[in-house]
Amino acid sequence: MLARAQTWWMILRISLEERLVYRGDFWLGTLMRFLPIVTQVFLWSAVFAGMNAAGGTSGQIGGFSYSDMVAYYMLSMVGRAFSSMPGLASGIALQIRNGEIKKFLVQPIDLLGFLFLTRMAHKLVYYGVALVPFAIAFYLFRGYFNGWPPAEVLVGFSLSLIMAFLLGFFMEALMGLVGFWTLEVSSLLWVFMLFNFFLSGQMFPLSILPPPWDTIALAIPFQYLAYFPAAVFLQKIEGAAMWQGLAIELAWVVFFIIACRVMFNRGVRRYSAFGG
């Protein structure tokens, strides 16, 4: 048990150091990532202006006011910082295809566990370094927020972010494991990415969708990758509904962990070790 913990600690440390090597223009790069939000700010201000000019009554779209909308985009960036896993699925599929996965089959290291720790290290470094640009961006956009939400909301928000990381990882890993069955997964991944982008709520808050699409979008797990954490922070989902949402999210996490295990074990059984 201790030996195992030591191995995992070592993997985590190596990955941390590996990641810190490439921090170069990282700050500027992260700060630049907020630029699309600038256009979103102006786009939505024009949308709301158009709506109000026509004698709009509520000043809200899908329960979101203009400042909610801007705050939403900022918060969905935070959600994505936790849930996005660039290159995970395609990396797994590539390792299956070129036979590199063999090293996990002969060594006493678990593939999913190894990838999980590497990813965690990556994310930890990312938060450490990205904290500065994120703080700057949130400071600049502070006018769109109504101060800090109550403690209960913050607890729910933190939980939803941690689970967004877990869900993002295991959903993406599951897509990569399909590579055991079909060698070329790039088109599958592409469809997954497209739905992920649209249905996680990165493009807009899912509650502005007309029925029945809103019900559908909120029934599938993509919403927990960006929409749910942001909606929790903005108190669009609060109290019992928040805890219920968190419970459902947890159920999805457990589901995807089990699904990954089953897929991996079955996949290994039919794996025929291509390549050298």
Added chain:
Amino acid sequence: MSPRPNYFRVFAIFVRNSLIRDLMFPANFIIESISSIGWMAMNLALYILIYQHTDTLGWAADGNAWSKYQFFVFLATWLLIYNIVQMFFVVNAEEFSELIRTGNLDFALLKPIDTQFLISFQKVDWSAASNLALGLFLLGYALPRLDGFTASPLAIALYPVYVVMGVMIMYSIVISLAATSVWLGRNQSLYDFWFYITNFARYPMEIYQGPVGNYLRWTLTFILPVLVVVNVPARLLAKPFQPDHAYLAVFAIVATLMSVLGSRWLFQRALISYRSASS
């Protein structure tokens, strides 16, 4: 001294070769085409969604608001310009950065043809053609639905001219970005920069309001003229000949000239500073 090459024939050969190369893997080509249409369809869905909640985009008071079909004309124009640039130039600009980094630019310099021409037109990304078709389709869909649209021959004649000018401005930006690889060594964030710049050009310039917005609009019109690119041709069809915007149509000509000359100058400077690289 070799005779002057026939640029048009060389270009035709580039176009043909690229098509052959793209069609060598037909399944891949089809998937790429469908996937780029898929992204655009998602974007379109957002705007359809927005217009379910509002009739106009922007401040209606000064006649600057964009109705649904006016905005679709704008979007179609953006699709046309963006995808022409994507199809002909982005792939080449990326390749140019690579050539500088690896030192393979030597081979391009040795060829008896204008280097900027060779670098800029070598490849054609045919998968972008699908989005070009989508743009044309959207234009054909939105135009007849415009309120009180009468096809003035002058506007229709000028539209393609201004689309080409928009393409030239965008080309100047992307080739200038690529040329900076000479000084920066490796330009990995080239594509990021490109994405962020084009992101601003995607919306009508009227949406940039307020103190920050005014400053942004001014900068992106007169310093880095990305707002001119789509706004001028789209206006020609969607809101033809409003006198207060006539100056923009004139300015677009100046902006195009300046951009092309500026990027040509930068390109030449880059070639002078190029010091090759060992293999």
